[in-house]
Amino acid sequence: MAWFQEPDRGFTRAKICTWDRAGLFSIMTGSFAAAGITILSGQIFTRHDNIVLDTFSVMDASQGGPVGRTERERFEEILVRALTIGSAISRPSSPPEVQPRALCRPGRRNHPDAHCL
Numbered sequence: 001m002a003w004f005q006e007p008d009r010g011f012t013r014a015k016i017c018t019w020d021r022a023g024l025f026s027i028m029t030g031s032f033a034a035a036g037i038t039i040l041s042g043q044i045f046t047r048h049d050n051i052v053l054d055t056f057s058v059m060d061a062s063q064g065g066p067v068g069r070t071e072r073e074r075f076e077e078i079l080v081r082a083l084t085i086g087s088a089i090s091r092p093s094s095p096p097e098v099q100p101r102a103l104c105r106p107g108r109r110n111h112p113d114a115h116c117l
Contacts, residue, residue: 001076005066011040011059012067014075018083020050027082028054035075036061 004013016028025044032039040057047053060067067075 001079003067003072006057007066010065011057012072014056014058014067014072016052016054016056016079018052020046020052021083024052024083028056028079031075031079031082032056032058033061034078035071037067037071037075 001017002015004015006013018024029039037058038061040059042057043055045053058067059065060071
């Protein structure tokens with residue numbers, strides 16, 4: 001978990017890295033709401049090895065602007081508690097072994113699900 005204040009832009013950027021699990025997005029968004037934090041936008045990315053790399057642009061729900069230390073600490077406490085409740089069932093013991101491969105290569109026949117830009 002990392003926080004980046006953007007006072008000139010009026011919000012805070014929260015970056016979260018964790019294991020993927022059932023209901024994760026709901027747990028994260030609920031934790032923001034419970035901590036008094038409004039989500040402005042989110043970029044959600046899950047890797048093939050079940051690692052989640054999410055970035056949220058957030059602001060203080062009561063006063064607007066960047067999220068204060070109290071709300072950030074409250075969010076982290078709520079999120080950790082929510083994630084550890086079901087972690088024994090949903091978290092893999094070790095990441096699956098995945099061989100990295102390029103899906104999109106110029107001049108070659110590409111994977112049917114890949115779009116080269």
